[in-house]
Amino acid sequence: MSSSQIEIQLIAIVVAAACALPGVFLVLRRVALLSDAISHSILLGIVLAFFIVEDLASPLLIVAAALTGVFTVFLVEMINRTRLVKEDAAIGLVFPVLFSIGVILISRYAGNVHLDIDSVLLGEIAFAPFNRMVIAGMDVGPKALWVMGGILIINIVLIILFFKEFKLVSFDSGLAAALGFSPTVITYLLMTQVSITAVGAFDAVGSILVVALMIAPPATAYILTDNMTRMIIYSALIGAVGAVSGYWIAHWLDVSIAGSMAGMSGVLFGLAFLLVPKRGLLAQMMRRRKQKREFKVVMLLIHLYNHEGLPEAKCECRKDHLTDHLSWSEEESRQVVEMTLRSGYASIDGELLLLTDRGRSTAKEAIINWTPRTQTT
Amino acid sequence: MEFITSIFTDYTLRSVVFGSAILGIVSGALGSFAVLRRQSLLGDAISHTALPGVAIAFLLTGSRQPLWLLLGAALAGWMGTLIVMVVIGKSRIKQDSALGMVLAVLFGFGMVLMSYVQRTPEASKAGLDKFLFGQASTLMTEDIYIMGVLGSIALILMLLFWKEFKILSFDREFGTSMGFKMRLVDILLTTLLVIAIVIGLQTVGVVLMSAMVVAPAAAARQWTDRLGVMVLLAALFGALGGVSGAILSSMTHKLPTGPTAVLCISTIVIISLLFAPNRGLIYRQLSYLRRRRALAMNSVLLDLFELAQHHKRAEHPHPLNTLKSMSDRPERVERTLLELYDRGLVDKNTDGLWYLTSEGQSHAKKQLGEIGVMS
16 A cells, blocks of 8 residues: 555545434434535535635635635525425525636636636545645645544534533534524534535545535444444444545545445445334335234234134135135145244144144234224223 | 528437437426425436446447437436335335435445456546537437437336326325326336436436536426426426536536536526426515505505594594504605506695595405405
């Protein structure tokens, strides 16, 4: 590994972690798409500030972009308040306008500087190590690392300082307001954080992929845990894993690094979505299958119980007649009978199924439990 | 005039105008349903997801035949919607996160594929690049035909299933209870939305296509409460925004079509939000002022009436200051009295005192009767 490769990975990890932290609250508060809006519209702020100072490294760019981000949220809320359009449409109306102005300004007036359309969408993390931070004539590392490191620290400090407020507003903004914590102030604090993080990350991964890093890792963590502190830590870790694995895949296949990082964060989500115990799709499907089988066994027990000791039992309780009486396929009834016998709910006498004591009590219990309550009372 | 004739003679301009008109009409009409169903941002997800579809179609077929690329885009967009639905249905992830994640992750995947495609020697980079922000001036006659055919199919299906789509948009449960297969209707409408978005990709690009779906519908919604009118208006606005954006961008150097079209259609949105009758902000402000004036006139009239009740004569006059002391906005009382005077409801005697005319008295009685005081 060359030193620039290490530096790229370090930057990627810091960017991913910095994005994941505010992302947690976006996901919990169900405003994830505001990150989409903000990450697009900050382009306008960057371009306008660039025209004023004509220096891409100026900190004014970050200030201007953060202001545009907050302004976007303000515009969305303003349109919401008129109640002329629904909230989703308000988001969908605001950011394309600001983004379009930004893109037009770039393509008309800034075509020859580093701000071209490709870097708007993708950033240039591969070039990040070339832009060095030099303090008093000494090279102290890539500048992007310092900028994003600073933003990451700001995010961590803010979350620690306002942990209680963020948590309260995320889960019950009504209660927060009643207790005297203004949800509006907290919301704008969060949105400022999102904007600043998006500006910093913009340079490395571009506007649309900021969204991936802000939403996918927290969404993954949300599937994994019910604890907010853990969710924050998992998000940062998952973001970092996605960033590093994405970098290596991009390196091996020689493709876009930022795109690959976003893709990997999606893959990680997909894995969690499918494989997590209990909540994962696979676990859900297995549970459903198990429930279905158990239900069938109980159904057979009730069937046997209903006819037990009656003259028709000879025909109703025959193993090979279940296909008619319970309209199961042969394969199905064979499996159910086998399971019932194996669990000791019934014994078999020739072709006839006989309930054991255990089977009888299970059937009785099931009948009592399943009778709709309105009829029992 | 020369410009209008050039639309019919200039080959490029004609393609641009037809192409963007088709795109505007179809996305406007179908966008209406998306906006009404609060699925505005689904369009955003679909259009971003289309990017990997375009790249995969190119990798598989090796051609930049528009039909293949659009087919790839449509399949990918459709898959994206499906993933969103599965994620929402099978996990605790909410719609906003699911949409944002699918949008950004699949777009990232698309960028990976694009960067791969651009390395292959036979790739004509310029061909796929325009799918990002759109370039109307590169539209060929063949593109227009494909857009026209796809768009007509989408619009015809929309008309055929008009009733079902209407029920789906406003009261899905009712539709289910009437025996419609609402799930199928939902899938069909989403498919039509995918087609509408795919049609616009070459002209407007994946990044901003969603605005062409949301904006015309949001504008049209302000002018009417009827679905049919809204869809027609949205189609009109969409065509207007699309065509003006495309013409501006193909006549100006270095002006990408997508952003320009978005700004044109957004202008229509702003005008609609401000000036539409009934819902528009300016109309609302005016009618608020009008109501406030009517209320002020009524209250001064009733104050005078009440004062007169304390005397034998109903037209007993009272000084301005008494009325002022009874009003919560004293500074406006004099102006209100003059307005009442203009309507012949009050008059001023020679001492400068105000009294109710007989017409004013009956008016006041009627008002009190209406609010139930004089029963």
